[in-house]
Amino acid sequence: MEPFELLKKLTETHSPSGYEQPIVELISQLWEPYTDSVTVDRIGSVFATKLGTGVAPGPQLMLAAHMDEIGLMVTELVDHNGYGFLHVTNVGGVDIRHLYAQNVIVHGRRDLNGVLASLPVRMLPSNRRNQPFGFEDLVVDPGLPMETLQELVDVGDFVSFRQTLRKLMGKTVTGKALDNRASVAAVTICLEQLGNRHHDWDVVAVGTAQEETRLLGAYTGAFSKNPDATIAIDVSFAKGAGLTDKGLPELNSGPVLDIGPNVHPGMYKALQDAAAAIEMDVSVIIHTRGSGTDAFGLQVARSGVPTGLISIPVRYMHTMVETINIKDVERTGRLLAEFISRLGSEFLQDIALEMMDNE
Numbered sequence: 001m002e003p004f005e006l007l008k009k010l011t012e013t014h015s016p017s018g019y020e021q022p023i024v025e026l027i028s029q030l031w032e033p034y035t036d037s038v039t040v041d042r043i044g045s046v047f048a049t050k051l052g053t054g055v056a057p058g059p060q061l062m063l064a065a066h067m068d069e070i071g072l073m074v075t076e077l078v079d080h081n082g083y084g085f086l087h088v089t090n091v092g093g094v095d096i097r098h099l100y101a102q103n104v105i106v107h108g109r110r111d112l113n114g115v116l117a118s119l120p121v122r123m124l125p126s127n128r129r130n131q132p133f134g135f136e137d138l139v140v141d142p143g144l145p146m147e148t149l150q151e152l153v154d155v156g157d158f159v160s161f162r163q164t165l166r167k168l169m170g171k172t173v174t175g176k177a178l179d180n181r182a183s184v185a186a187v188t189i190c191l192e193q194l195g196n197r198h199h200d201w202d203v204v205a206v207g208t209a210q211e212e213t214r215l216l217g218a219y220t221g222a223f224s225k226n227p228d229a230t231i232a233i234d235v236s237f238a239k240g241a242g243l244t245d246k247g248l249p250e251l252n253s254g255p256v257l258d259i260g261p262n263v264h265p266g267m268y269k270a271l272q273d274a275a276a277a278i279e280m281d282v283s284v285i286i287h288t289r290g291s292g293t294d295a296f297g298l299q300v301a302r303s304g305v306p307t308g309l310i311s312i313p314v315r316y317m318h319t320m321v322e323t324i325n326i327k328d329v330e331r332t333g334r335l336l337a338e339f340i341s342r343l344g345s346e347f348l349q350d351i352a353l354e355m356m357d358n359e
Helices: 003-011 021-034 146-152 178-194 216-225 265-277 294-299 326-342 347-358
Strands: 037-040 046-050 060-066 071-080 083-091 103-107 111-117 139-145 158-161 172-175 202-208 229-237 256-259 283-286 307-314 322-325
Touching: 003 021, 003 172, 003 178, 003 326, 021 037, 021 046, 021 178, 021 202, 046 178, 060 178, 060 216, 060 294, 071 139, 071 146, 083 146, 083 158, 103 139, 139 146, 178 202, 178 229, 178 307, 178 322, 178 326, 202 216, 216 294, 229 265, 229 294, 229 326, 256 265, 265 307, 265 326, 265 347, 294 307, 307 322, 307 326, 322 326
Parallel strands: 060 202, 060 229, 229 307, 256 283
Antiparallel strands: 037 046, 046 202, 071 083, 071 158, 083 139, 103 111, 103 158, 111 139, 172 322, 256 307
């Protein structure tokens, strides 16, 4: 599938963290042609296994890209002169500054379109004027009588943002849920490329559930599959207007390789070597504590798993206008395929010896 159309399908599927079934169905359809089996576990993560050509049972690499997105949840139904409104709270790291005047979908007994709105500034109490909106100031207005709304919506129903994927200039695109559907797209590209490449190791691609809220799919998926090595694929902050951090990557600068406590040095070096082998530019970001990604959960499964972390640069993370360059998605897929094709029977021993030599 053409990369823009792939991203469009993925990002416009509404699946806030904890409400992943719609995206599970899509990912299962996308990955099934390129793999030997597709399953869904009891907490909602989707697994697609592509067997390697080595002697069975062979070593196993897990590729983990979380498939959930930030969203909202209904906390209260409010009546005003017979019309129904909804108060909501965040699901995941929602930046409340971006919520006012957004279009949303309420996932009740059936999906309802709505808008996030508030009183005009001049109608607010004086102490609330020209202040940032809080959740107490905002309501979802689905345009329904209260009686009808009560029949269709309950406290605890999920709300997602109704936003399409749009092309900007060149290969730049903007929309919601590029964190982390861009990485799901990269894994899809990787699986497609592996169909034409030799690889000894088995590959388990995982769309992990509930990363935005608790890293649940990473913890449970790595524990259940017990892989020999893992790579988390996510997004990272990119440079934008007003940013002075020189350590951030630019859009269209290639994949980002993380190094820090959640990353095994041997995995990091092997990813660098794979990038060099195909003459691909990469950026490097360090994290001095937890990376805030699935790598944290993958790394500590069972007795510990050597873990790498690849990220795709994104502007305006956790908003409805997240912005990426499609070339970075394609490059990430190519890098993953190259890394996998280079894995041999001595890989785990080699990276262990490298750590001992460094001591």
